[in-house]
Amino acid sequence: xxxxxxxxxxxxxxxxxxxxxxxxxxxxxxxxxxxxxxxxxxxxxxxxxxxxxxxxxxxxxxxxxxxxxxxxxxxxxxxxxxxxxxxxxxxxxxxxxxxxxxxxxxxxxxxxxxxxxxxxxxxxxxxxxxxxxxxxxxxxxxxxxxxxxxxxxxxxxxxxxxxxxxxxxxxxxxxxxxxxxxxxxxxxxxxxxxxxxxxxxxxxxxxxxxxxxxxxxxxxxxxxxxxxxxxxxxxxxxxxxxxxxxxxxxxxxxxxxxxxxxxxxxxxxxxxxxxxxxxxxxxxxxxxxxxxxxxxxxxxxxxxxxxxxxxxxxxxxxxxxxxxxxxxxxxxxxxxxx
Amino acid sequence: xxxxxxxxxxxxxxxxxxxxxxxxxxxxxxxxxxxxxxxxxxxxxxxxxxxxxxxxxxxxxxxxxxxxxxxxxxxxxxxxxxxxxxxxxxxxxxxxxxxxxxxxxxxxxxxxxxxxxxxxxxxxxxxxxxxxxxxxxxxxxxxxxxxxxxxxxxxxxxxxxxxxxxxxxxxxxxxxxxxxxxxxxxxxxxxxxxxxxxxxxxxxxxxxxxxxxxxxxxxxxxxxxxxxxxxxxxxxxxxxxxxxxxxxxxxxxxxxxxxxxxxxxxxxxxxxxxxxxxxxxxxxxxxxxxxxxxxxxxxxxxxxxxxxxxxxxxxxxxxxxxxxxxxxxxxxxx
Ligand SMILES: Cc1ncc(C[n+]2csc(CCOP(=O)(O)OP(=O)(O)O)c2C)c(N)n1
Ligand SMILES: [Mg+2]
Numbered sequence: 001x002x003x004x005x006x007x008x009x010x011x012x013x014x015x016x017x018x019x020x021x022x023x024x025x026x027x028x029x030x031x032x033x034x035x036x037x038x039x040x041x042x043x044x045x046x047x048x049x050x051x052x053x054x055x056x057x058x059x060x061x062x063x064x065x066x067x068x069x070x071x072x073x074x075x076x077x078x079x080x081x082x083x084x085x086x087x088x089x090x091x092x093x094x095x096x097x098x099x100x101x102x103x104x105x106x107x108x109x110x111x112x113x114x115x116x117x118x119x120x121x122x123x124x125x126x127x128x129x130x131x132x133x134x135x136x137x138x139x140x141x142x143x144x145x146x147x148x149x150x151x152x153x154x155x156x157x158x159x160x161x162x163x164x165x166x167x168x169x170x171x172x173x174x175x176x177x178x179x180x181x182x183x184x185x186x187x188x189x190x191x192x193x194x195x196x197x198x199x200x201x202x203x204x205x206x207x208x209x210x211x212x213x214x215x216x217x218x219x220x221x222x223x224x225x226x227x228x229x230x231x232x233x234x235x236x237x238x239x240x241x242x243x244x245x246x247x248x249x250x251x252x253x254x255x256x257x258x259x260x261x262x263x264x265x266x267x268x269x270x271x272x273x274x275x276x277x278x279x280x281x282x283x284x285x286x287x288x289x290x291x292x293x294x295x296x297x298x299x300x301x302x303x304x305x306x307x308x309x310x311x312x313x314x315x316x317x318x319x320x321x322x323x324x325x326x327x328x329x330x331x332x333x334x335x336x337x338x
Numbered sequence: 339x340x341x342x343x344x345x346x347x348x349x350x351x352x353x354x355x356x357x358x359x360x361x362x363x364x365x366x367x368x369x370x371x372x373x374x375x376x377x378x379x380x381x382x383x384x385x386x387x388x389x390x391x392x393x394x395x396x397x398x399x400x401x402x403x404x405x406x407x408x409x410x411x412x413x414x415x416x417x418x419x420x421x422x423x424x425x426x427x428x429x430x431x432x433x434x435x436x437x438x439x440x441x442x443x444x445x446x447x448x449x450x451x452x453x454x455x456x457x458x459x460x461x462x463x464x465x466x467x468x469x470x471x472x473x474x475x476x477x478x479x480x481x482x483x484x485x486x487x488x489x490x491x492x493x494x495x496x497x498x499x500x501x502x503x504x505x506x507x508x509x510x511x512x513x514x515x516x517x518x519x520x521x522x523x524x525x526x527x528x529x530x531x532x533x534x535x536x537x538x539x540x541x542x543x544x545x546x547x548x549x550x551x552x553x554x555x556x557x558x559x560x561x562x563x564x565x566x567x568x569x570x571x572x573x574x575x576x577x578x579x580x581x582x583x584x585x586x587x588x589x590x591x592x593x594x595x596x597x598x599x600x601x602x603x604x605x606x607x608x609x610x611x612x613x614x615x616x617x618x619x620x621x622x623x624x625x626x627x628x629x630x631x632x633x634x635x636x637x638x639x640x641x642x643x644x645x646x647x648x649x650x651x652x653x654x655x656x657x658x659x660x661x662x663x664x665x666x667x668x669x670x671x672x
Contacts, residue, residue, distance in 0.1 A: 051461020102636030113635035129465035164394035
């Protein structure tokens with residue numbers, strides 16, 4: 001990659017750009033996300049973390065694909081289920097795990113916790129713990145690109161359940177009316193909290209909702225990282241060239257409950273297994289093995305290497321102090337301009 | 339009987355539903371899943387899907403529907419899972435529900451209850467941990483109560499469902515799992531607008547609310563001075579008589595609030611007592627609150643946010659001995 005400021009480049013930006021270099025890095029990043037989130041659940045189980053967390057095991061392909069299809073200078077708004085997107089965009093495992101564990105190494109200095117991740121170096125807006133809130137905000141980021149005549153795009157990532165809230169509909173309409181460069185990415189994992197989509201949502205395919213706003217839309221297999229990347233890339237291309245917004249619906253699944261305390265007993269028997277049979281990481285690993293793109297390593301070797309990196313990251317995080325009392329009083333208002 | 343606060347709430351709703359077929363319940367995951375905090379356990383099984391409904395994630399729609407249903411004959415009980423989510427539907431509460439009676443010249447009533455979980459202490463971070471009474475304070479047309487445990491949750495909930503006005507009950511989330519003695523029945527219904535004197539004393543009146551009730555009681559229990567601890571229970575309208583009466587005896591008023599200092603519920607009470615009973619006071623009114631910061635994540639920091647009983651004891655002790663308000667703990671950080 002060619003850049004004049006390699007020295008000053010943030011870790012997250014470097015990691016983001018790596019993602020575009022090869023499909024192997026994408027596989028590694030998907031494994032990393034899975035490992036970090038498994039680790040987060042273990043740490044919760046051990047009582048090392050307070051509060052709650054929402055993990056995204058099973059949805060890694062969407063996160064990595066959207067990161068690969070966009071630039072670090074684009075903007076992304078995401079939800080409380082944001083570890084995967086944050087890591088995909090380039091935030092390091094240290095910064096993400098650190099925030100989840102309330103350590104100063106975390107992206108909010110440990111004062112935010114699992115639901116509050118962000119990094120301007122890769123355009124990740126602070127993740128939104130209020131359902132729907134990030135969608136109009138992404139529209140605003142796209143407005144900025146439009147007003148300043150940049151070819152940047154904004155991406156709003158949200159769940160199926162979020163498409164029942166006013167902010168979603170208002171956001172889509174405004175983006176369409178103003179023809180803004182924004183891509184709405186719905187991770188349709190079939191549940192909003194404990195409710196199956198059919199009990200709360202009048203359509204089966206979220207993508208059909210784009211028609212109300214005369215907006216382009218596409219449905220994609222969310223377990224196929226190449227397919228998601230291709231779909232989002234088409235939408236990004238449309239947005240960058242003045243073609244306006246797109247609603248992308250990725251059909252996917254979360255293997256675990258909504259949040260830490262949810263055992264997900266509301267799922268029909270066999271549903272989870274049928275999704276695990278199409279695990280996005282395994283599918284992609286097989287594909288790369290078939291295409292001879294594993295760099296001479298076995299999947300197990302790659303997995304082991306990733307796992308060691310996460311071990312090291314966890315150690316670094318555990319050595320970082322917890323957020324301090326003084327930090328409670330910081331970053332509330334922007335510093336005054338003199 | 340010993341009940342957890344969430345059980346007491348479910349029981350109160352259930353009893354009112356039995357008595358009055360117009361009472362309906364809806365909110366996110368309140369029916370099949372019986373509530374994210376299990377505050378509607380058994381309701382769907384007992385009353386069926388017509389009266390107990392899950393909603394989409396559509397706070398504006400279901401709060402607005404509660405307003406319309408209430409105006410036309412039902413008595414809806416709705417749940418806002420975390421009080422912050424009210425933000426997306428605020429209009430329906432403060433500009434619609436609260437004003438319908440007024441705007442109809444008194445001809446429409448809005449008998450609805452909006453319950454919401456509130457408060458810090460469970461590690462949910464800055465967008466899920468506030469109490470936010472202040473959003474509603476001073477809104478004409480609304481009643482606002484705050485539960486402090488199973489007993490008051492039961493009594494307030496039953497009263498609120500019977501009230502002909504829009505009532506908000508805030509439920510400190512960290513108390514859902516805690517048990518208290520509840521005697522189900524009409525006698526345990528708590529009239530909205532009444533405070534409860536939980537502990538009598540002579541040196542100082544400590545007014546508490548929600549999560550700070552326990553804090554105030556603990557501080558008083560081991561203190562060298564004698565405190566009267568009042569659970570305010572209702573903020574709108576609040577029980578002026580009980581508070582003034584107590585202050586007239588003790589000469590000292592301390593308000594223990596979970597909210598940030600600026601704009602907290604205690605400001606209203608402090609200003610009223612100072613205006614109405616200045617000559618009864620032997621010292622300035624002391625407000626013990628959280629600092630003006632968002633609720634931090636991480637157990638140590640979050641514990642610091644909510645005033646602790648040890649801190650309350652120190653502050654009250656300083657007030658009584660110096661007759662001045664001591665500086666808050668956070669002064670050194672400003
Ligand atoms: C306005 C608002 N209402 C309710 C919630 C509580 N809540 C958090 S996540 C969630 C489910 C969201 O489902 P979906 O949009 O499908 O996303 P997923 O969690 O499946 O990724 C709910 C109801 C919230 N955070 N904000
Ligand atoms: Mg979902």
